Amino acid sequence: MADLSTNPATVRPDPSLGGLFVAALKRELLLSLRRKSELVNPLIFFLMVVTLFPLGVSPEPGFLAQLAPGVLWVAALLATLLSMDSLFRSDFDDGSLEQLLLSPQPLFVVVLAKVLAHWMLTGLVLTLVAPLIAVMLFLPAEGMPGLMLSLLLGTPTLSLVGAIGAALTVGLRKGGVLIALLVLPLYIPVLIFGTGAVQAAVTGLPLGGYLALLGALLALGATLAPLAIGAALRISVSG
Amino acid sequence: MRFCAVSAVPAGCVICCCPSEVDVSFESFSEFLSMGGHGLYVWLSYALGVVIILSNLVAPLRAGKRLQAQLARRLKRENNRT
Amino acid sequence: MADRKASDRKWLPRWFYQLASPRWCYQITGKLLPVFSIAALILLLGGTVWALAFAPADYQQGNSFRIIYLHVPSAILAQSCYMLMALAGAIGLIWKMKVADMVAKSCAPVGAAMAVLALLTGAIWGKPTWGSWWVWDARLTSMLILFFLYLGVMALNAAIESEVTAAQASAVLALVGLVNIPIIKYSVEWWNTLHQPATFKLTEKPAMPVEMWLPLLVMVIGFYCFFAVALMLRLRNEILRRERRAGWVRDLLLSK
Numbered sequence: 001m002a003d004l005s006t007n008p009a010t011v012r013p014d015p016s017l018g019g020l021f022v023a024a025l026k027r028e029l030l031l032s033l034r035r036k037s038e039l040v041n042p043l044i045f046f047l048m049v050v051t052l053f054p055l056g057v058s059p060e061p062g063f064l065a066q067l068a069p070g071v072l073w074v075a076a077l078l079a080t081l082l083s084m085d086s087l088f089r090s091d092f093d094d095g096s097l098e099q100l101l102l103s104p105q106p107l108f109v110v111v112l113a114k115v116l117a118h119w120m121l122t123g124l125v126l127t128l129v130a131p132l133i134a135v136m137l138f139l140p141a142e143g144m145p146g147l148m149l150s151l152l153l154g155t156p157t158l159s160l161v162g163a164i165g166a167a168l169t170v171g172l173r174k175g176g177v178l179i180a181l182l183v184l185p186l187y188i189p190v191l192i193f194g195t196g197a198v199q200a201a202v203t204g205l206p207l208g209g210y211l212a213l214l215g216a217l218l219a220l221g222a223t224l225a226p227l228a229i230g231a232a233l234r235i236s237v238s239g
Numbered sequence: 240m241r242f243c244a245v246s247a248v249p250a251g252c253v254i255c256c257c258p259s260e261v262d263v264s265f266e267s268f269s270e271f272l273s274m275g276g277h278g279l280y281v282w283l284s285y286a287l288g289v290v291i292i293l294s295n296l297v298a299p300l301r302a303g304k305r306l307q308a309q310l311a312r313r314l315k316r317e318n319n320r321t
Numbered sequence: 322m323a324d325r326k327a328s329d330r331k332w333l334p335r336w337f338y339q340l341a342s343p344r345w346c347y348q349i350t351g352k353l354l355p356v357f358s359i360a361a362l363i364l365l366l367g368g369t370v371w372a373l374a375f376a377p378a379d380y381q382q383g384n385s386f387r388i389i390y391l392h393v394p395s396a397i398l399a400q401s402c403y404m405l406m407a408l409a410g411a412i413g414l415i416w417k418m419k420v421a422d423m424v425a426k427s428c429a430p431v432g433a434a435m436a437v438l439a440l441l442t443g444a445i446w447g448k449p450t451w452g453s454w455w456v457w458d459a460r461l462t463s464m465l466i467l468f469f470l471y472l473g474v475m476a477l478n479a480a481i482e483s484e485v486t487a488a489q490a491s492a493v494l495a496l497v498g499l500v501n502i503p504i505i506k507y508s509v510e511w512w513n514t515l516h517q518p519a520t521f522k523l524t525e526k527p528a529m530p531v532e533m534w535l536p537l538l539v540m541v542i543g544f545y546c547f548f549a550v551a552l553m554l555r556l557r558n559e560i561l562r563r564e565r566r567a568g569w570v571r572d573l574l575l576s577k
Contacts (some may be wrong), residue, residue: 196515
């Protein structure tokens, strides 16, 4: 009788926070990678927006080189913004978001994993591709490390803050421009310090201060944004 | 030109014994209007201020009247029906 | 319910829970409106006359300096109103008070109007001072971003159909904005020093003599009174609209 074991499938240890995080992350990445065609959209948008500036203003190298840090950052910001709407929408539509809110698992961890997965597929990819596109805007080679580092530190913050907007509007049928309206003012500090870092790199000034500020914004976002996102999700789902 | 700070009458009128007098910053009314060349900017700003303040007072008042009339009408309809 | 709440939180005064009653709020605002209206009228009219005719002109900027008597009060109001909106939203979220939600919703348009006035007067002031109809200086840019935050809250409130959900979502957004305001201010100021070697600021606050800041104080208080009036007017409309099914509203409407 002593070795009468219960069905092993029903005896499961409680998942640790780390395990929960990794599981949620894996789920998000798996679901997103199933729709590969949608992954490349932010990249194409990024490239197209960057192309608009020489076409709309002037293709002269000196002029574009001056514009490059700002244009690259604005384009990355807009590409991230456009991809935010889909963060929670598919889960909301099929009801799994509601299940998530009802489950006893801490929402903070799951939300953080979702945003991280989103960033890995948009912001991180933009960071890696940005130097190639920066060549089209004649950004000097000295500016490339600044560009990549600032985007690396800044785009996660953009994803976190954008997720707040996505969570607030997920209950609406057409979130689109409204998310931009809500989130763009909050993006401005990241934009200012991000372009500042790239310009400092171009002119040979030290980058440390800007990167520290971007890191501080990221730390603030990573700790506070999931709380706001969780609250917004509960409000949107219950409404 | 000097005014009484308390009663705002021109100083020199014998109506009140004035404790303190203040100076108007302008010599003449036309100078007041032109504001030393900056008349357009000053008067435009104050006109905008008046417009914005008044519209923020008038709009809720009118909306309130409309709202109360509408709700009263609906109530009377419901009362007549029952 | 009221008894349980009173015993749970003895540290909150009774009037705090009275505030939660829309009917009580309607009555008290009815009594406060005439007081604040008269105060606003006297202070604003008196302040304007003082600012235009009696206050001294600035040594450097001449008479265009008089625009400060509109610009600074409206800027102060725009910021205070946002804080009130976020605070009311937080109270509505935490204590689920309908009246707090209504106050937050009523704040937004007034605050946005104040921000617009601050922006317009700031821009107009820039023309005689710096030669162009708009300057990207730190304070004007921060005010513009504050205006965007107001627009975001108003847009979100309008987009959600359920009133309770809309109030809660707007409250979350207002609070997120509130946390961001110091960050935005700091970053815009830093950005401004990078791109414009510092000349002089638009308002030289520490160096203002009494004859200059006394009318400014009068205008600021007058603007606050005006804000109270505008807020109460909108709040009363909102209360009537949301409580239209209540008995006291029906009696009120039928008695007119």
